[in-house]
Amino acid sequence: MTTSEIPISKINWESRIRGDATSSKGLKDLSDSINKIGLLNPITVNKDYKLIAGYRRLTACRQLGWSKILANIINVDAPTEILIELEENMKRNNLSKSEQAKGLALFKRAYEEAHPETKHGANIKEGIKGTSRKISDSLDGEPAPRYTKVAAEELDVSERKVQDLVSTGEDILEEEMEMDGESSIAKELDEPKPRKPRVISSDIYRKDNCPYCKHKVGITKEYNLVLMEEDR
Numbered sequence: 001m002t003t004s005e006i007p008i009s010k011i012n013w014e015s016r017i018r019g020d021a022t023s024s025k026g027l028k029d030l031s032d033s034i035n036k037i038g039l040l041n042p043i044t045v046n047k048d049y050k051l052i053a054g055y056r057r058l059t060a061c062r063q064l065g066w067s068k069i070l071a072n073i074i075n076v077d078a079p080t081e082i083l084i085e086l087e088e089n090m091k092r093n094n095l096s097k098s099e100q101a102k103g104l105a106l107f108k109r110a111y112e113e114a115h116p117e118t119k120h121g122a123n124i125k126e127g128i129k130g131t132s133r134k135i136s137d138s139l140d141g142e143p144a145p146r147y148t149k150v151a152a153e154e155l156d157v158s159e160r161k162v163q164d165l166v167s168t169g170e171d172i173l174e175e176e177m178e179m180d181g182e183s184s185i186a187k188e189l190d191e192p193k194p195r196k197p198r199v200i201s202s203d204i205y206r207k208d209n210c211p212y213c214k215h216k217v218g219i220t221k222e223y224n225l226v227l228m229e230e231d232r
Contacts, residue, residue, distance in 0.1 A: 008058070043055075046073070077110075098189045102172055105169025107147070107151060171185050
């Protein structure tokens, strides 16, 4: 990795996981801070000047009229590039739910392109003797872990959550291709869900055990079942 000033005009920031961050609440504060004390943390780009991390910092510097910006220039493979962007944004809660899902789906595609032996069902027969290759066997002889394990460990989430998000992300990406960038799945995923009204004790006139799950439930005057606080 090298660090140097590069022309902002040569940076490609369009192929990114994140959506538009220019409306972020703290962007003006960031811009004011950079204008006052300078850019303390360089952005990260690859050898082709594709932006990997630091979109808000880059946006702030562009708004300040800078022509050059300090950047860490790295030379890594596509899966690592996506992982760096995911790690930077997801750990800081900067990504929306749909962006998380799309990011993990894109990471899966890139990771499996670099490590095709980790694809589901990759234990295909090879050669005239019909020898099979295990999913954990990589082409260079070193075992390549499944992508869900890598992503889960880097982002500190469960593999099941990664799997669910990837499945949703693939649906969003497919719908965006069909609908010219629009996705009803992403819109519904990112819309805040209204909280259910809390049932107070005066609304419950009888308590009983649920005949199905055996948890203690309360029965309201409208004959609705409510899981009691101690069993939530």
